[in-house]
Amino acid sequence: MDLGTFETLLVEQAGDALVVTVNRPSAMNALAGQVIADLEALTVAVETQVGSDGRWPVKGIVVTGAGEKAFVAGADIVEMQTMSPDQGEAYSRRMQGVTRRLEALPVPVIAAVNGFALGGGCELAMACDWIYASRNARFGQPEVNLGLVPGFGGSVRLAQRVGIALARELILTGRMIDADEALRVGLVNRVFDDPVALLQGALDTVAELATKSPVAVASCKALMGEVLPLPVVEGLDREAQAFRRAFETEDKAEGVRAFVAKEKPTFPGR
Structure with missing residues (x-):
């Protein structure tokens, strides 16, 4: 790097x-x-x-x-x-x-x-x-x-x-x-x-x-910074939008697959 x-x-x-x-x-x-x-x-x-x-x-x-x-x-x-x-x-x-x-x-x-x-x-x-x-x-x-x-x-x-x-x-x-x-x-x-x-x-x-989904970690960090100054209702709305976007990622698919299969996930970072 x-x-x-x-x-x-x-x-x-x-x-x-x-x-x-x-x-x-x-x-x-x-x-x-x-x-x-x-x-x-x-x-x-x-x-x-x-x-x-x-x-x-x-x-x-x-x-x-x-x-x-x-x-x-x-x-x-x-x-x-x-x-x-x-x-x-x-x-x-x-x-x-x-x-x-x-x-x-x-x-x-x-x-x-x-x-x-x-x-x-x-x-x-x-x-x-x-x-x-x-x-x-x-x-x-x-x-x-x-x-x-x-x-x-x-x-x-x-x-x-x-x-x-x-x-x-x-x-x-x-x-x-x-x-x-x-x-x-x-x-x-x-x-x-x-x-x-x-x-x-x-x-x-x-x-x-490093064992976590890097995409999820990045999304959590961004979300927490975004909702900090917001009223509760607006913050919850932003959270739901971020939750939806997580369903579009390959990391979510791999994490859920590995959990169901009782395996350690290998996150692709996408």
């Missing part, structure tokens, strides 16, 4: 998983403009190669950060220091575009958070389908400490994850929470003792995903 080369990302395939590592450890993996450009190029490349014509070279993506200190410590404050208001808005909108592309990818994206995930780092993690964390992970939206507001989706996605009251508390105080509290409030799904176990846990989950 040829996705190109990237200045600030390490990209490697591990079984059915694509592991994407933000690789600026000297800057705690901060989201400089080049990192955002690389993430943008990567998501575009994945969009064109995964899920088209039954091609599923990967079944899941794991996003993590180089080193043990930080997943992504946040936006690049040094770069932001000289930005004009127009440049600041463009910076926000470009990274927001990356997060929306991650959400729209046809395969699940898992954030494997080691160390600090603050500001833009927390926002990048929340754009993934779910978050796994190592014991040393720390989460927060500390923009108020810099006279700023969240710019990469934190004001929207944090409330979706933890509820509006806690999201307001965390954003307005800029308080950090540790991995155990993040697990308790529903920001992360699982906590692992160390970064090695964290990455292995994410890879194990992708291996589990």
Whole structure:
């Protein structure tokens, strides 16, 4: 799977998983403009190669950060220091575009958070389908400490994850929470003792995903994103339409056949 080369990302395939590592450890993996450009190029490349014509070279993506200190410590404050208001808005909108592309990818994206995930780092993690964390992970939206507001989706996605009251508390105080509290409030799904176990846990989950129908997984992901903001009745209507479309797929035919025959399915990905 040829996705190109990237200045600030390490990209490697591990079984059915694509592991994407933000690789600026000297800057705690901060989201400089080049990192955002690389993430943008990567998501575009994945969009064109995964899920088209039954091609599923990967079944899941794991996003993590180089080193043990930080997943992504946040936006690049040094770069932001000289930005004009127009440049600041463009910076926000470009990274927001990356997060929306991650959400729209046809395969699940898992954030494997080691160390600090603050500001833009927390926002990048929340754009993934779910978050796994190592014991040393720390989460927060500390923009108020810099006279700023969240710019990469934190004001929207944090409330979706933890509820509006806690999201307001965390954003307005800029308080950090540790991995155990993040697990308790529903920001992360699982906590692992160390970064090695964290990455292995994410890879194990992708291996589990690889046994499922890739078409059904992609459809479930798209459907859940689509119905999230809708009233119940409209959401149920969209669900019924998606259910109908599933009946048109070869994966549905194979899955039902194998179940009746008491066999393991071999999904064609169409």
